[in-house]
Amino acid sequence: MTDTASSNGLTNALGNNPEADPEAGSANPRRERLRRLGKRALWRLAGGILVLWAVATLTFFALRLMPGDPVLAILGGPSGNPTAETIAEATREYGLDKPLAVQYGLYLGRLVQGDLGMSYSQHLPVTRVLAEQSWPTLELTFTSLALAWLLVLALTVLTAGRRRWVSTLASLAETVSAALPHFWLGILLLAVFAFGLRLFPPAGSDGWRTLVLPSLALAIPLAGFIAQVTRESLDLTLEQPFVLTARTRGLSDLNVRFKHALRHAVLPGISLSGWAIGALISGAVVIEVIFSRKGLGRQLYQAVQAQDLPLTIGISLVVAAGYVLANVLVDLLYQWVDPRQQENP
Amino acid sequence: MSEPKRLIVEGLSIEFAGQSVVRDLSFTLEPGKTLALVGESGSGKSVTARSLIGLAGEGARVTARRLSYAGRDLLALSERGWRDLRGREIGFVLQDALVSLDPLRPVGKEILEVLQTHGWGDRVSRGQRVIELLETVGVPDPRLRARQRPDQLSGGLRQRALIASALALSPGLVIADEPTTALDATVQAQILGVLQQIRQRGDSLLIISHDLAVVAQLADEVLVLRHGEVVEQGPIEQVLRNPRHAYTRSLLDAVPAEHARGTRLSSAQSGSSVQARAGADAPVLLKATGLGKRYVGPDQQARQVVDGVSFELRAGRTLGIVGESGSGKTTVARIVLGLLEPDAGAVQFLNVPWTGAGSGRVEEKTRRLHRRDISVIYQDPLSSFDPRWSVGQILADALDVAGIAFEQQRARIAQLLHEVRLPVELSTRRPLQLSGGQRQRVAIARAIASNPKVIICDEPVSALDVSVQAQVLDLLADLQASLGLAYLFISHDLGVIRHVSDEVLVMRHGKVVETAPVETLFDSPQHEYTRRLLGAVPRLPGAGATRVVPPVEPESAVLLFDESRLWKIAI
Numbered sequence: 001m002t003d004t005a006s007s008n009g010l011t012n013a014l015g016n017n018p019e020a021d022p023e024a025g026s027a028n029p030r031r032e033r034l035r036r037l038g039k040r041a042l043w044r045l046a047g048g049i050l051v052l053w054a055v056a057t058l059t060f061f062a063l064r065l066m067p068g069d070p071v072l073a074i075l076g077g078p079s080g081n082p083t084a085e086t087i088a089e090a091t092r093e094y095g096l097d098k099p100l101a102v103q104y105g106l107y108l109g110r111l112v113q114g115d116l117g118m119s120y121s122q123h124l125p126v127t128r129v130l131a132e133q134s135w136p137t138l139e140l141t142f143t144s145l146a147l148a149w150l151l152v153l154a155l156t157v158l159t160a161g162r163r164r165w166v167s168t169l170a171s172l173a174e175t176v177s178a179a180l181p182h183f184w185l186g187i188l189l190l191a192v193f194a195f196g197l198r199l200f201p202p203a204g205s206d207g208w209r210t211l212v213l214p215s216l217a218l219a220i221p222l223a224g225f226i227a228q229v230t231r232e233s234l235d236l237t238l239e240q241p242f243v244l245t246a247r248t249r250g251l252s253d254l255n256v257r258f259k260h261a262l263r264h265a266v267l268p269g270i271s272l273s274g275w276a277i278g279a280l281i282s283g284a285v286v287i288e289v290i291f292s293r294k295g296l297g298r299q300l301y302q303a304v305q306a307q308d309l310p311l312t313i314g315i316s317l318v319v320a321a322g323y324v325l326a327n328v329l330v331d332l333l334y335q336w337v338d339p340r341q342q343e344n345p
Numbered sequence: 346m347s348e349p350k351r352l353i354v355e356g357l358s359i360e361f362a363g364q365s366v367v368r369d370l371s372f373t374l375e376p377g378k379t380l381a382l383v384g385e386s387g388s389g390k391s392v393t394a395r396s397l398i399g400l401a402g403e404g405a406r407v408t409a410r411r412l413s414y415a416g417r418d419l420l421a422l423s424e425r426g427w428r429d430l431r432g433r434e435i436g437f438v439l440q441d442a443l444v445s446l447d448p449l450r451p452v453g454k455e456i457l458e459v460l461q462t463h464g465w466g467d468r469v470s471r472g473q474r475v476i477e478l479l480e481t482v483g484v485p486d487p488r489l490r491a492r493q494r495p496d497q498l499s500g501g502l503r504q505r506a507l508i509a510s511a512l513a514l515s516p517g518l519v520i521a522d523e524p525t526t527a528l529d530a531t532v533q534a535q536i537l538g539v540l541q542q543i544r545q546r547g548d549s550l551l552i553i554s555h556d557l558a559v560v561a562q563l564a565d566e567v568l569v570l571r572h573g574e575v576v577e578q579g580p581i582e583q584v585l586r587n588p589r590h591a592y593t594r595s596l597l598d599a600v601p602a603e604h605a606r607g608t609r610l611s612s613a614q615s616g617s618s619v620q621a622r623a624g625a626d627a628p629v630l631l632k633a634t635g636l637g638k639r640y641v642g643p644d645q646q647a648r649q650v651v652d653g654v655s656f657e658l659r660a661g662r663t664l665g666i667v668g669e670s671g672s673g674k675t676t677v678a679r680i681v682l683g684l685l686e687p688d689a690g691a692v693q694f695l696n697v698p699w700t701g702a703g704s705g706r707v708e709e710k711t712r713r714l715h716r717r718d719i720s721v722i723y724q725d726p727l728s729s730f731d732p733r734w735s736v737g738q739i740l741a742d743a744l745d746v747a748g749i750a751f752e753q754q755r756a757r758i759a760q761l762l763h764e765v766r767l768p769v770e771l772s773t774r775r776p777l778q779l780s781g782g783q784r785q786r787v788a789i790a791r792a793i794a795s796n797p798k799v800i801i802c803d804e805p806v807s808a809l810d811v812s813v814q815a816q817v818l819d820l821l822a823d824l825q826a827s828l829g830l831a832y833l834f835i836s837h838d839l840g841v842i843r844h845v846s847d848e849v850l851v852m853r854h855g856k857v858v859e860t861a862p863v864e865t866l867f868d869s870p871q872h873e874y875t876r877r878l879l880g881a882v883p884r885l886p887g888a889g890a891t892r893v894v895p896p897v898e899p900e901s902a903v904l905l906f907d908e909s910r911l912w913k914i915a916i
Contacts, residue, residue: 074849239447247400248437249459250428259458260447338449340496 006064032062037332044331048324055320056111059313060104066307071096107167116317117310121303126314129299133336134318136205137295140287141280141322143211144218145273151223152230152269160234160265177224186217203292214291218283222276226269234265267338276328278323299309348416350376350434350517352397352549356410357544359392359401359573360482366392372566379550381560382580383483384570385810386781391554393539393570394520398435399427414518421434432459436511440523442503446495452506453479453491454876456745459513461695462767478509482539500670501532502843508539520551525559527657529669529837534881537562555810558600558883561585569593599815601844609822610773610815629800630695630831630863631658631681631719637689637702638855651676651687652855656848658799661825665846665863667839667878674835677805681781681833682721683712694719695798717747717795724804726788730776736762736787738774740794747795765820782813784819793824802834806841818844839882843867851875 060327071090075082082090092098095106110117116126193213194202204210237243238261244258285297294317303311352374359367367389375382375840382390396407397414399422408578412419415434422430439445446455453475460471479487482505495503504524511519521540525533540563554560560581561569567584569577569592577590581600588594598608631792638651651673658664666674679685681692683700691701695715697705723729730739740758749757759769765786776784785805792800802821804813818841824830836842842849842863849866851859859872 040359091564241439241441242447243438244395244400244441245455245510246447246458248398248431248435248439250430250432250462251458252428255462263449339494340448 005203036336040335041328041332044328045324048321048328050322052317052320055316056108056313058105059316060107060309063307063309063312064100100169113318116314119303119308119311121306121308121311124311129311130296130314132316133294133296133299136293137281137284137288137297138322139211140215140218140284140293140295141277143215143221144222144280144283145276147219148223148226148276149269149273151219152227153262155223155227156231156234157262160231161238167231171228174224174227174231177220178228180221182217182221182222183286183290185220186214186287189213189217190290203295205295210291210293214287214293217287217290218280222280226272226276229272230265230269233268234261237261237264263337267334270330270334270337274327277326281319281322350415350549352551353411353413353719354397354409354517355412356408357393357396357412358408359389359396360406360408361402361404364821367396367570367575370568370570370575372568372578374518374549374551375784376549377544377547379544379552379563380564381564381567382551382553382570383555383557383560383567383811385555387572388570389573390570391522392512394437394522394553397520398431398437399424400431423538429463430754432511432516433463433514434516434518435513436516436519438508438511438519438521438524440526442507443495443500446503446507446510448495451492451494452498452503456491456506456510459510462510463514471795474513478513479506481512481542482506482509483535484509499532501535504528504532504536505539508536512543515546516548518549518551520524520553522553523555524552524793525632526554526556530839531669531878531881532881533559533883541816547549556600556883557585557811562883569596595812599811601815601818601838601840609819625659625662627659627661629657630660631699631833632656633677633681633690634692635690636677636687636692638673638680638685638687651680654690654850654852654855654857656850656857656860658831658833659827660798660831660846663825663834663845665849666833666835666852667837667849668852669837671854672852674837676855677852678721678801678833678835682719682801683707683709683716693909707732715789718797719799719801720792720795720797721801721803722785722788722792722805724807727776729788732776732785734778735773735775739776740772740791743791743794749794761794764793764824765790781809781811782816783819784808785813789817789820789824793828793830796828797830799833800830802832802836804836805834807836807838814841821845839878851878868895 031201071087071094072082075086075090095103098106114127116130118124119126119129122129155170155174161167190213192203193199200213201210202213232256238257243256243260246260251259281297282294285301286294288295288297289301296318300312300315300319302308303315354373357367357369357370358365370393372380373375382393383533384390392401392405395401396405397412399419400698401407407420409420417430419430424884446452455814456475457471458530460466465471466474475491476487479490484490484502484505490498490502490506495506498506508521508524511521519540524540525536527534537559540550540552544563550563552560553562557567567577567581568575569584569590571592575594577584577588584593585597588597601610634655636651636654637649639647639649641647642774654673654677656664666677668674676685680687680700683692686700686706687702689702692699695718697715698705698708698716700713727789731756734742737758740761741754743755744757762769762772767786767790771779771783771787776787779787788805805821806817809817821832822845825832832845834842834845846863849861849863850857851866851872853874859866859870859875861871866875867879870879
């Protein structure tokens with residue numbers, strides 16, 4: 001991660017090692033590493049399928065436990081005033097007259113085939129709604145995460161272990177930003193940069209300019225949080241003997257930080273990032289409403305209000321799948337940064 | 346570059362926040378010579394070494410009348426100038442390569458880094474140089490080792506790799522800060538041999554150690570530091586044969602290998618003997634028969650960590666277990682403590698089954714009855730204490746376990762502290778506020794709190810300076826005499842083992858290679874391995890040994906095996 005060029009240099013010069021290594025159990029440590037990573041990823045994905053099944057089951061039953069008749073919801077809510085015949089017909093059509101267990105079985109069967117049903121409220125296939133709305137949310141979440149990490153790295157690497165007032169000031173900034181609520185920060189950013197300075201559009205979801213303010217609103221609190229952890233870990237790392245060794249080789253301070261200390265310091269932050277994806281998605285619900293963006297968050301908010309069972313389940317599944325995938329990636333990234341972990345599976 | 350590479354230090358003083366840590370230090374290191382800085386931890390030797398490469402640390406104020414290397418004024422150097430010097434002209438070797446090399450990178454990359462930083466050669470020649478360097482310091486199969494991380498290498502190999510990185514650009518001066526501390530005796534001898542090469546190449550070496558016996562083998566001149574001041578300075582032979590200062594004298598006395606069993610090491614009552622011990626016919630307290638333990642390593646291969654180990658420990662006596670790291674000593678200790686179930690064999694304690702494999706298995710509930718009769722002292726007491734507890738709380742906790750009523754605990758704590766020669770006022774302090782020696786005394790107090798019959802001592806003095814080590818060993822001897830304790834004493838240090846033991850068990854690769862009464866073992870070792878171990882013990886010249894450092898030989902056994910790691914897996 002830090003210096004691929006030098007690693008290639010070493011590997012090239014060393015050539016491919018022909019002798020087998022009895023201790024490492026493989027002739028090529030790098031290939032062995034990739035094999036282990038792949039195996040691990042497969043296991044984690046298998047676990048992820050279990051998580052998805054659990055999410056599908058929980059949402060299904062939770063929504064059935066909610067007060068209100070789903071048939072009424074299908075037929076346009078309480079104000080729809082349908083006739084008894086229409087109700088009976090809709091009940092049959094959507095299979096709501098069958099026992100709950102049968103409904104659950106049918107529901108799972110359709111799910112496996114990729115059929116998420118029709119949205120009650122929008123009268124569109126759920127898959128189509130998801131296809132339209134997933135991208136803006138994904139874009140927002142990952143931009144926010146990337147932005148948060150950029151802030152973390154800039155803030156911590158440049159200020160950790162410096163003069164006391166510098167790190168105190170930086171760490172104060174982190175604590176404050178970690179405590180900021182999304183909605184408040186979103187409104188503040190709107191007021192200053194959209195309505196006041198007119199630098200960015202206040203609403204919409206087309207083009208990168210509409211992405212700036214909402215992702216900042218999500219990224220700043222997250223960055224504060226991750227930076228607190230990273231700073232502590234960086235401070236600890238900079239005290240380690242190997243950092244002193246690196247300095248005795250004539251490395252500059254910035255090189256010591258980027259080539260040695262950073263790799264150790266980001267480990268806890270990487271672990272947190274898995275959790276952060278979840279937090280960002282739930283934050284997106286509020287932010288998408290405030291900035292009137294397209295996206296799953298807003299859809300979920302509306303679908304729950306309308307008791308739109310298929311859409312709610314569909315969105316929950318997509319969010320859960322994203323969360324599982326993000327965590328597998330985070331796990332692999334962690335293993336890649338810290339190869340020592342692989343030996344203790 | 347015609348200027349001779351001479352290091353001149355005149356009137357060096359170092360302060361941290363107004364506190365003086367080094368005062369008025371002066372020496373000259375001629376090219377091709379070796380100078381040793383000797384002193385206890387806190388004597389200012391490490392910070393002196395670091396100030397010579399401009400890394401004394403944040404907040405350090407370094408002043409000197411003169412500080413120059415190869416004719417260059419070091420005091421006038423800019424940060425850029427320092428960086429140019431570091432690695433290129435002055436190489437630096439730290440203690441314990443496991444943490445002194447970046448644990449996430451292959452060692453080859455670390456050596457490569459020196460070459461890259463100073464723009465040496467091109468990509469291909471740098472790669473070749475890395476291999477060449479590893480070969481020079483005696484690393485076998487360097488192409489493979491270059492791609493392994495420090496934790497995948499044995500202690501000796503990674504220390505060699507660390508030295509290789511300091512030698513990468515053939516600096517005229519190498520500074521080695523405790524380069525062999527925490528290494529086994531045989532590995533230590535090999536590393537000293539590698540350092541010897543630097544001398545032979547005509548470069549200078551500044552070696553820092555707390556152990557006079559170690560530097561005696563390399564140095565031309567010695568500087569003895571105490572509390573930041575030089576107490577003695579001169580050619581090595583003169584300082585060793587004819588120490589003028591009492592402190593140097595006490596450092597020499599503290600080397601346990603030089604003193605027969607039953608004599609005191611610490612200077613207070615040097616030479617006076619401790620009371621006689623229990624005889625070889627005392628009742629057997631602990632009896633191990635055919636202990637065995639296997640672990641499955643990360644590569645799915647089973648390793649026999651302990652194999653057919655049997656011994657008897659008699660009341661009031663000391664059984665020493667000696668061996669290099671990875672020999673299975675600690676695993677034996679854990680089995681005997683009943684913390685780890687053996688795969689084979691059994692242990693009897695106080696004539697009842699204590700632990701065993703298969704049908705000999707004993708429930709922890711049964712063991713609990715006699716738990717108070719056996720206790721343990723570890724190498725690093727700090728990590729075995731709850732850092733938030735005071736010394737009083739730590740001891741009270743041990744007394745709770747021993748079933749001492751709350752009302753009597755206060756008096757008993759005072760008594761325990763008295764027994765380990767600590768002032769009662771210390772009971773309100775926390776472990777972090779104590780010195781290493783004081784912590785180990787608290788650990789001993791905790792171990793004797795329940796009036797045990799047996800104490801397992803797992804490398805109890807390995808992390809201590811020689812002079813503190815001497816005091817702790819004396820204390821253990823006194824307690825053995827007054828309380829009739831039996832010790833199972835584990836150490837990699839033959840000097841310590843010789844000093845404390847009645848019988849000695851030599852372990853290698855999990856097996857007992859030799860077991861004998863201590864005099865027999867040291868006077869006429871039967872096994873070839875024992876003889877090799879004995880040969881590697883650093884001795885003071887004049888104590889019967891000649892000043893010989895073994896030639897650089899490639900490390901024979903490469904151990905990828907780390908007991909401390911298995912410890913975690915086993916729990």
